[in-house]
Amino acid sequence: MEVILMEDVPSLGKVGDLVKVSDGYAxxxxxxxxxxxxxxxxxxRNLEHERRLLQHKLNKLEREAQRLAQRIDEISCTxxxxxxxxxxLFGAVTSADIEGALxxxxxxxxxxxxxxxxxxxxxxxxxxPIRLHPQVMAQLKLWxxxx
Numbered sequence: 001m002e003v004i005l006m007e008d009v010p011s012l013g014k015v016g017d018l019v020k021v022s023d024g025y026a027x028x029x030x031x032x033x034x035x036x037x038x039x040x041x042x043x044x045r046n047l048e049h050e051r052r053l054l055q056h057k058l059n060k061l062e063r064e065a066q067r068l069a070q071r072i073d074e075i076s077c078t079x080x081x082x083x084x085x086x087x088x089l090f091g092a093v094t095s096a097d098i099e100g101a102l103x104x105x106x107x108x109x110x111x112x113x114x115x116x117x118x119x120x121x122x123x124x125x126x127x128x129p130i131r132l133h134p135q136v137m138a139q140l141k142l143w144x145x146x147x
Contacts (some may be wrong), residue, residue: 001026003036004047016047017127065133068107072130077101083123083146092119092145098128101141125144 001023005013009030009132013019018039021030030036037043079101095114102109115129120142128140 002039003030004039005030005036007035009035016051018044018047032137060135062135065136068109069130069132069136069138072102072107072109072132072138072140075105075107077105078143078145080145080147087123089121089144092121093142094119098140098142101142121122126139 002020003026005015005017005019008014011047012021013041019036026038028038031038035044074077074107077098079093081091081093084090095111097117098114099109107132109132113131115131123144123146126142126144128142130138130140132138
């Protein structure tokens, strides 16, 4: 029996996949739990329509992320921290500090999207990668200065 998955099923497929399963598996597990629907001509048309809508939405999100990335590439942020001997910071500059500096510039970015390999512990100029979308990466110029 061919079914269209309505949600991700481990070891079977992802949402929207057309898969062939045994009749008993479909009748006793997938269909009653609404994890799948039978693949009819009408459900295939609906699936194709849903895919087009989803693709349109994904394209719109990517365009917005590209605009935001362009804006982030043009600005630079400054973070002031107290410093000890040799330019070492007391503490570190973390993604939360960078998020706050971006917010002061009027740019809202979730700190989970800021990809710091490790916290910054020295004064200087850094380029911080920010992944706004799976295909869109922005580079923020960050100045860490003495408070």
